[in-house]
Amino acid sequence: MKYTINEIAKLCNVGKSTVSRVLNKDPKVRSETREKVQRVIDRLGFQPNRSARAMRAGQEPVVGVIVSKLDSGSESQTLRAILQALQAEHITPLIVESRFEAEQVRHHFQLFRERQVNAVILFGFFPLPLEIVREWQGSLVVIARTYPNISSVYYDDEQAITRLMTELYRQGHRRIAYLGIQDSDETTGKLRTQSYLQFCRSHNIRPNSVSVELSAESAYLHCAELFTRPVDALVCATGRLALGAFKFSQQSGRVFPIAYVGYNELLQYMMPNALSLDFGYCQAGLKAVELLMRQLRGKSSTEHYLVSTHQP
Amino acid sequence: MKYTINEIAKLCNVGKSTVSRVLNKDPKVRSETREKVQRVIDRLGFQPNRSARAMRAGQEPVVGVIVSKLDSGSESQTLRAILQALQAEHITPLIVESRFEAEQVRHHFQLFRERQVNAVILFGFFPLPLEIVREWQGSLVVIARTYPNISSVYYDDEQAITRLMTELYRQGHRRIAYLGIQDSDETTGKLRTQSYLQFCRSHNIRPNSVSVELSAESAYLHCAELFTRPVDALVCATGRLALGAFKFSQQSGRVFPIAYVGYNELLQYMMPNALSLDFGYCQAGLKAVELLMRQLRGKSSTEHYLVSTHQP
DNA sequence: CTGAAAGCGCTAACAT
DNA sequence: ATGTTAGCGCTTTCAG
Numbered sequence: 001m002k003y004t005i006n007e008i009a010k011l012c013n014v015g016k017s018t019v020s021r022v023l024n025k026d027p028k029v030r031s032e033t034r035e036k037v038q039r040v041i042d043r044l045g046f047q048p049n050r051s052a053r054a055m056r057a058g059q060e061p062v063v064g065v066i067v068s069k070l071d072s073g074s075e076s077q078t079l080r081a082i083l084q085a086l087q088a089e090h091i092t093p094l095i096v097e098s099r100f101e102a103e104q105v106r107h108h109f110q111l112f113r114e115r116q117v118n119a120v121i122l123f124g125f126f127p128l129p130l131e132i133v134r135e136w137q138g139s140l141v142v143i144a145r146t147y148p149n150i151s152s153v154y155y156d157d158e159q160a161i162t163r164l165m166t167e168l169y170r171q172g173h174r175r176i177a178y179l180g181i182q183d184s185d186e187t188t189g190k191l192r193t194q195s196y197l198q199f200c201r202s203h204n205i206r207p208n209s210v211s212v213e214l215s216a217e218s219a220y221l222h223c224a225e226l227f228t229r230p231v232d233a234l235v236c237a238t239g240r241l242a243l244g245a246f247k248f249s250q251q252s253g254r255v256f257p258i259a260y261v262g263y264n265e266l267l268q269y270m271m272p273n274a275l276s277l278d279f280g281y282c283q284a285g286l287k288a289v290e291l292l293m294r295q296l297r298g299k300s301s302t303e304h305y306l307v308s309t310h311q312p
Numbered sequence: 313m314k315y316t317i318n319e320i321a322k323l324c325n326v327g328k329s330t331v332s333r334v335l336n337k338d339p340k341v342r343s344e345t346r347e348k349v350q351r352v353i354d355r356l357g358f359q360p361n362r363s364a365r366a367m368r369a370g371q372e373p374v375v376g377v378i379v380s381k382l383d384s385g386s387e388s389q390t391l392r393a394i395l396q397a398l399q400a401e402h403i404t405p406l407i408v409e410s411r412f413e414a415e416q417v418r419h420h421f422q423l424f425r426e427r428q429v430n431a432v433i434l435f436g437f438f439p440l441p442l443e444i445v446r447e448w449q450g451s452l453v454v455i456a457r458t459y460p461n462i463s464s465v466y467y468d469d470e471q472a473i474t475r476l477m478t479e480l481y482r483q484g485h486r487r488i489a490y491l492g493i494q495d496s497d498e499t500t501g502k503l504r505t506q507s508y509l510q511f512c513r514s515h516n517i518r519p520n521s522v523s524v525e526l527s528a529e530s531a532y533l534h535c536a537e538l539f540t541r542p543v544d545a546l547v548c549a550t551g552r553l554a555l556g557a558f559k560f561s562q563q564s565g566r567v568f569p570i571a572y573v574g575y576n577e578l579l580q581y582m583m584p585n586a587l588s589l590d591f592g593y594c595q596a597g598l599k600a601v602e603l604l605m606r607q608l609r610g611k612s613s614t615e616h617y618l619v620s621t622h623q624p
Numbered sequence: 625c626t627g628a629a630a631g632c633g634c635t636a637a638c639a640t
Numbered sequence: 641a642t643g644t645t646a647g648c649g650c651t652t653t654c655a656g
Contacts, residue, residue: 057634071384270559364651
């Protein structure tokens with residue numbers, strides 16, 4: 001049931017190197033021989049042993065993928081693209097969850113070392129000590145965050161917020177509030193908040209914002225603080241926060257337009273009118289793999305790739 | 313930077329077989345020698361080549377995992393458990409999505425053959441032609457569905473529905489409606505609907521049910537049909553359907569208790585009062601791997617394992 | 625207890 | 641164009 005290249009060779013009356021050549025599409029095989037061999041291969045359903053090949057090739061490439069949560073909408077999209085791209089390259093992905101905990105990431109990195117993982121794609125949807133990632137410099141791509149000397153695919157946070165604000169402004173809203181993340185989070189937090197403040201400044205809007213933790217519940221609890229002043233519309237830094245805001249809206253009976261950055265199937269379903277702006281998550285995944293491949297092939301050093309928001 | 317067993321051997325002044333023995337914890341090595349070798353291994357951070365080992369061992373085990381959707385709440389939970397269990401066994405999981413399409417499943421099975429995948433765990437959250445799965449008999453575990461002669465981990469649908477109904481009944485509701493899936497879906501559809509009807513019969517409730525497709529939108533669109541008659545409470549076959557019902561409730565302004573089978577973080581957040589009953593998804597994953605391992609070790613034939621609902 | 629030697633299945637020089 | 645041969649890094653006899 002399990003054939004080897006040797007047995008195929010015997011059955012074809014050729015040397016095993018010829019079989020190998022057919023397998024590897026080496027052009028210098030007479031087409032007649034090739035067909036003869038190929039026929040036998042097909043008939044027997046022969047598959048060359050992966051491990052043996054990997055050994056000869058030096059190392060079978062394995063890429064670790066650290067997602068923060070398997071069931072997060074935007075991450076799933078990116079992950080989907082990553083898996084496909086990786087499988088096309090015949091690279092085996094090893095998927096693990098960080099659950100937004102730095103400790104988990106540290107643990108997984110160590111495990112990756114033991115398992116001889118060649119490179120890692122890390123979803124950096126939360127702040128992470130620099131020292132943890134630095135060790136993998138050269139074989140690491142971080143998504144959604146940038147670190148010095150580490151390749152990354154990150155999102156154009158500023159553009160996203162600006163776009164949402166512009167649209168709401170265009171619709172005539174002036175008292176636009178903002179529900180964001182604390183500044184300790186460099187990108188999703190600080191950067192997006194700053195963009196909001198920037199927009200307010202340049203459009204003469206009196207800022208009305210509050211920073212919360214990255215959870216729907218936190219958003220829900222703090223939402224009321226914004227409404228001590230009149231609010232025409234609300235911009236949320238992420239889908240999770242928007243969910244909290246939505247609940248606040250439901251519970252308090254206040255109706256107001258909500259806009260948010262991100263993608264969430266359920267949220268989109270429940271609030272079809274909400275203005276949402278998501279990044280090219282699929283593209284981000286593809287790009288991450290691309291950067292990683294370039295690193296692995298040793299052709300390039302650090303690269304950063306900026307993903308814009310989708311056109312609405 | 314990359315050592316081999318040979319180099320370690322030289323550095324220790326021992327034969328490479330001794331190093332191998334240390335690596336494999338062979339007891340017949342003098343503890344003195346063992347320590348000497350181990351020290352060098354540790355100091356150099358030597359890791360035996362995975363591919364070479366796999367080749368000798370015959371085959372590195374790879375298990376394909378076909379989920380229906382990466383970002384489905386209940387599946388993610390199970391998947392999480394599966395990944396952990398598999399990694400503990402040092403088995404590499406190959407994850408792909410079926411997107412609820414039989415054609416995708418067929419495609420992936422074929423790809424698995426090519427990539428020499430040893431066994432498969434399949435999330436059967438939708439009906440699938442028998443011929444597709446039969447070919448993998450003996451190295452396949454199906455989750456959430458049963459097939460003749462195929463190992464499976466399935467859910468106690470009847471118990472789940474009965475429990476929900478019982479609880480609503482206990483709360484005093486009598487006109488309990490049911491939003492289910494068409495009978496073409498053997499388990500989530502037919503079985504659950506029958507359980508509902510059964511309960512109605514035995515409790516003298518006039519059935520009021522409608523069968524829809526497995527999507528929130530379908531549930532939403534058909535929900536109104538139930539309300540042509542008075543309804544005290546609604547039971548939904550799945551979380552997705554409950555979401556549709558929730559939207560209906562929001563839009564129509566009708567307030568009624570909703571109960572559903574399944575797990576959905578967002579839904580739970582938006583409808584904290586809803587009665588929901590989920591299965592031991594984590595346990596299901598663990599069990600699936602366990603059944604698979606038994607199959608792989610050739611010790612057992614087909615087994616079925618029934619997962620009950622969690623105690624509320 | 626330990627070392628030498630024989631492969632595992634495959635690829636890549638090297639011959640022919 | 642094709643066969644022969646020498647390993648890749650490891651485990652496992654088989655002798656000491």
